[in-house]
Amino acid sequence: MPERASLVARIPGRGDGPSLLLLSHTDVVLADPAEWSVPPFAGEVRDGEIWGRGALDMKGQVAANAVAIASLAREGFQPSGDLIFAATADEEVGDGFGLSWLCEQHPDAVRCDYAVNEGAGDRLELGAKVVYLCATAEKMTAPFRILVHGRSGHASMPAIADNALVKAARLIERLAEYRPEPQLQQEVEAFLRAVLGEVPSPGSAVERARALHPTAAELIEPLLSPTFASTMISASRKRNVIPALCEVDVDCRLLPGQHPHLVEPLVRAVLGGDVDYELEWLEAQGGTRSALDTPLWQAVDSFVEQSEPGARAVPICCSGFTDSHWLREAFGTVAYGFFPARTLPADVAAQLIHSADERVPVDDLELGLDWLRHAARTVCG
Numbered sequence: 001m002p003e004r005a006s007l008v009a010r011i012p013g014r015g016d017g018p019s020l021l022l023l024s025h026t027d028v029v030l031a032d033p034a035e036w037s038v039p040p041f042a043g044e045v046r047d048g049e050i051w052g053r054g055a056l057d058m059k060g061q062v063a064a065n066a067v068a069i070a071s072l073a074r075e076g077f078q079p080s081g082d083l084i085f086a087a088t089a090d091e092e093v094g095d096g097f098g099l100s101w102l103c104e105q106h107p108d109a110v111r112c113d114y115a116v117n118e119g120a121g122d123r124l125e126l127g128a129k130v131v132y133l134c135a136t137a138e139k140m141t142a143p144f145r146i147l148v149h150g151r152s153g154h155a156s157m158p159a160i161a162d163n164a165l166v167k168a169a170r171l172i173e174r175l176a177e178y179r180p181e182p183q184l185q186q187e188v189e190a191f192l193r194a195v196l197g198e199v200p201s202p203g204s205a206v207e208r209a210r211a212l213h214p215t216a217a218e219l220i221e222p223l224l225s226p227t228f229a230s231t232m233i234s235a236s237r238k239r240n241v242i243p244a245l246c247e248v249d250v251d252c253r254l255l256p257g258q259h260p261h262l263v264e265p266l267v268r269a270v271l272g273g274d275v276d277y278e279l280e281w282l283e284a285q286g287g288t289r290s291a292l293d294t295p296l297w298q299a300v301d302s303f304v305e306q307s308e309p310g311a312r313a314v315p316i317c318c319s320g321f322t323d324s325h326w327l328r329e330a331f332g333t334v335a336y337g338f339f340p341a342r343t344l345p346a347d348v349a350a351q352l353i354h355s356a357d358e359r360v361p362v363d364d365l366e367l368g369l370d371w372l373r374h375a376a377r378t379v380c381g
């Protein structure tokens with residue numbers, strides 16, 4: 001697609017040291033000018049902030065990546081392995097014009113040992129602790145459909161039919177009430193160790209985190225087990241016809257390492273054997289992780305320590321999907337989502353992303369730039 005170009009540039013490595021990719025996507029979600037205080041694509045600077053669609057997600061990081069590699073090149077930096085810049089055309093929609101396409105069609109352009117991507121960098125004050133989140137893993141998106149069977153009939157005589165919609169309601173309730181056994185995976189363990197000083201039992205993790213700060217509990221709760229949320233339903237298209245079929249779509253997110261075929265028996269046990277249904281997995285995407293004891297982690301850690309003494313970097317598993325997945329899957333890349341921000345509070349940033357009046361403080365862009373240059377020098381210096 002000529003109008004959906006991706007740009008890849010590199011400073012070739014002087015030897016066969018590790019390569020580092022600074023990854024970003026250039027596409028943004030829509031913006032309705034009527035909702036904005038400034039024209040959404042003007043990039044106005046006001047009171048030390050750059051306003052515009054994509055300021056946070058993620059043209060800010062695109063720009064910082066470009067300045068990082070360009071400034072290093074100008075200074076004559078010679079990395080031990082390739083230092084690579086990739087700004088890709090498609091992430092928000094997932095039409096296959098972005099990194100997944102590059103990994104498939106031009107693997108040599110984007111193959112790398114390490115990668116820095118979007119996904120985290122939030123600064124949080126949790127009780128007395130200041131932490132910066134670094135996304136090292138992500139859950140798998142594995143939605144499924146439940147097809148509930150009954151027998152149609154005229155709605156004026158319900159007794160002669162077998163209403164699939166009513167039967168589906170039972171299954172929806174069972175799924176909603178289900179509380180899977182919590183487990184602590186490595187990201188949550190490391191997070192808890194950093195903020196609590198110890199790792200509590202899986203059953204008490206959320207309460208212990210909540211006692212420190214409600215945000216800590218919110219962060220880890222979806223990371224202790226798969227989640228199941230029934231979100232869509234369809235049955236009869238006529239009010240006076242009792243449906244013979246009812247379809248329920250369930251948004252399901254699995255922990256890294258879990259797969260649909262392992263979880264299906266569990267789901268079936270929850271749904272029970274008294275209702276006639278079929279279960280169909282719709283897709284299974286993501287669910288990869290990178291190790292935590294790596295040179296890139298040391299770079300994140302040392303950067304946080306230098307830029308804010310007393311603060312700590314902590315790993316987190318994203319509950320959503322990022323492009324880091326494609327690199328981990330194709331090349332076994334150690335890919336982290338980390339672009340630190342300390343001026344714009346994390347909760348404000350979360351509200352602005354994909355919303356009106358998206359903006360980023362110039363100070364945070366400078367912090368991000370410092371981080372990227374630090375990463376390049378530390379990982380491939």
Ligand SMILES: [Zn+2]
Nearest residue numbers: 057058091118
């Ligand atoms: Zn993004």
